[in-house]
Amino acid sequence: MSDDPPPLTRRSPKTKRAPVIDARLRETYQGGVVELDWTTPFELLVATILSAQSTDRKINEITPRLFAKYRGPADYVAVDEEELQRDIYQTGFFRQKTRSLRGMSAALLERHGGEVPLRMTDLIALPGVARKTANVVLGAVAPDAHRDDPDAGIAVDTHVKRLSLRFGFTRATDPVVIERDLMRLLPKASWPTASLSIILHGRRVCDALRPRCADCVVEDLCPSSLLAGCRDRAGQAKGMG
Ligand code: SF4
Incomplete structure (x- = not known):
């Protein structure tokens, strides 16, 4: 045997x-x-916040102009709120995202000298940054730090x-x-x-x-294979994009 x-x-x-x-x-x-376009940890953080309820393609369409206009956290804090809302309008949920971008930027300036912290507890303490965004940013920017981080x-x-x-x-x-x-x-x-x-x-x-x-x-x-005649365990739930 x-x-x-x-x-x-x-x-x-x-x-x-x-x-x-x-x-x-x-x-x-x-x-x-990561299918979002970015060149710095701050750009990735901004793009990931914007990507909620949107598509990476849509975000990549607007970020070249956005990143050229807003070079760092100080620019998001200094700009008039309505102007920023107009600049990110196409991504949807633009009022909430404007509040997140400005709050996150202010917190980076106050707590981290304007740099994106590479620690999970610091990231999720930023306004508008939940675990998904923090994991995406830390995993892409510093995978070794992510692996060693007990909170990641x-x-x-x-x-x-x-x-x-x-x-x-x-x-x-x-x-x-x-x-x-x-x-x-x-x-x-x-x-x-x-x-x-x-x-x-x-x-x-x-x-x-x-x-x-x-x-x-x-x-x-896969226990949901339609080919094998299984039931879809995600239940074809409406709204599950
Ligand atoms: S549901 Fe179908 S396509 Fe999706 S993982 Fe299972 S076998 Fe693959």
Whole structure:
């Protein structure tokens, strides 16, 4: 009799499937990449705040002009609120985002000499910066610091949420709980960038309404595969983009 472990299937425990799914998606998307355009940690922080409820493409359309006009936190604090609202209007939720950008910029100047702190507790203490934004920025700017940071985790956006449900990695819909569930399943070395390849898979293959299961590199490990006649564990929930 062979001592080989049984092959993994979509019915295998999530603890066994998760590292393999993570590795396959990383290989497929070559580790993934932040699709927002940025050249400094501050620009990435601004772009990530703006990207809420918008698309990276839309943000990349407006940031060249924005970054040329606003060179650093002092410019966001100094500008008239309505002028900044006009400058970011196209990204949606522009009033709330204006408050976040100005509050975040003021806090950077007051507490960190205008620099973006590379520590999770400092990042999430900034106005308008939740764990998703902080994980994205720290993971992209300083992956080693992210790995060593006891408060860092995994960025959970709408794609990570949907795919985590479809993979059966979580039953939660609260991003904080989903993040905790993923942290139990994925190797810590993966945390800084784990969400990047999941997000690309969500954008290119595992669409919210029409997942392309026949083209999916983790189809054999997915308990929501429509190809295999499974029920979609994300429930085709309305509004899950
Ligand atoms: S098999 Fe289908 S539902 Fe599962 S991850 Fe792939 S595309 Fe998404």
